Amino acid sequence: MLVGNADDQRLKSGVTAVLCDPPATAAIAVLGGAPGTRETDLLAPHNTVQTVDAVVLSGGSAFGLDAASGVQAALRDLGRGFPVGSLRIPIVPAAILFDLMNGGDKDWGRFSPYRELGYEAARAAASSFATGSAGAGAGALTATFKGGLGSASTVLANGITVGALVAVNALGSATIGGTRHFWAAPFELDGEFGGIGMPSPWPGDAMLPRLKFREAPAAPVNTTIAVIATDAVLTKAEAKRLAISAHDGFSRALWPSHTPLDGDLVFALSTGAGGKKPLLEDFIDLGVAAAATMARAIARGVHDAAPAENDVKPAWSQASA
Template identity: 45%
Template sequence: MGGAITDVAGVKVGHFTETRRPTGCTVILTEEGAVAGVDVRGAAPGTRETELLDPSNLVEQVHAVLLSGGSVFGLEAATGVVRWLEEKGIGFPAGPATVPIVPAAILFDLDHGDHHIRPDAAAGHAACAAATSLPPAEGSVGAGTGATVGKLFGAARAMKGGIGTASVKLGQITVGAIVAVNAVGDVVDPASGRVLAGARDTAEGRERIGTVDSILRGDLPAILQAGMATTIGVVATDATLTKAQARRLAQVAHDGLARTINPVHTMWDGDTIFALATGKSGQAGNMTVLSVMAAEAMAAAVLRAVLHAQAIAGPGVPQLPTASDFD
């Protein structure tokens, strides 16, 4: 499956990729506003403004969503997104001010290089300045720069993750997804059951051992530090949705993660999916159909994230293989 989340009218994407160590951030801009929802399934999340998206709360639309590396420190990049939107006069009218609404989520990539280097407000601002409606770059860019997968047995036996995007169009309605894949689990092709990227037998090994098979054999690591992973993403549509429907779309988009990441939603992942509805098609859509489209687009985006991943070099950066190195 091809396409990109930018196939959805009203959506732009911009990356900032840090050159000093593998990290970065990605902004999904909806400058004219989009109804939004969110669903957090992982047990170690790092998020911003997610409570605002509850259907019972006031604000109906958001103006951007930020996905960032840098663990909790990376949430600072959202400040730069807010500043960029304010400079454009975009936001929620609040008394004398116009307040941009920018939810965000982060992943953990501090174990590559100097962990004091992480996306900041300048990085978020730069991602906005780079945003376009063209198909975004995939692989080791933006929020996916420092992403890795198959980490149950430690970073040395993992493989490179990344960021991917895909879309599905049916009639007048398009659903797209973008996801930064940084999972404890393996990425598995649901069509064949084959592990594309995941835990390996040794740090130098080329055999992908299958994390779930290892767990079921009782082959477990002595220790795994909590909060060392997380897959974060956005599903977007040009259909017209309510906030409650947007939250539901975010929930079912996790089905795409469950089809392609195994195990998923672990105690060490903070898996978070946002949903955006721009309404640009003028069509309400059918929630069952939209749900199928969202899960399919998200699953395809996960696969593309690892298939487009590139090796990253630098001081203190493990030389992890990519899926393309093996196949």
């Protein structure tokens, strides 16, 4: 599984593509109230197509759905896709976040740039990739700081690996009250997002929701979109359950999450490369790891964001200790 980013810093937006070779079993769980998606109905367990060639996370709101066409074109160049007679149709579900009001120049003319950004992201796919202000996280925001693209992984005791990739653009905040401490701090490993732990004393405003439309007089510009992937052998129904479990990581890392103004969703991918079919008790452990790994990835997306010209929110790195 490879990840590629393409972004335009003047636009303050971009695309992240996750390429699956061979195709991966996939599912989706949508718990936010304002999602934007393409080709996600086919991921239901009862529908015919069992695997996907890629999934796409994109900025641009509904314009960003064009990114999947670019990724599809790149895969077609490679001869990839679901066979239909003599043809191959790349299966590329996609999700978008709203980053149209983040200080970037969106005067792109007749056609949006997202199809080409999608193509570039697919062509750039590799085993290593940038996080923070990159790809789908290039223009992401939270209520308090810039958002961004984050990733994390966990290897379970039984050898199964789970990894999370997330573009954090939440209505709420990844940090506690007015502090720079992350809600996900209990899950942090090796100081991966600052190593500052929980605040002490506990701030009196911690439980007060910090929301974009309260922090600044602008329309809400939201949605956190993610991928949870594993090398375990899962059915589509089990992948759906894994995606649901990963949403617990949203709840651990963002306050609030899953609001009517967020399109929060998680794609789940099972490559089966590890060759292990989890038993029921193993699957519970896998779900726990998915939630913790997702929480870490969300915090890392905010932590890794970089300051840039015309920003409407500060980067986490600019906050005073």
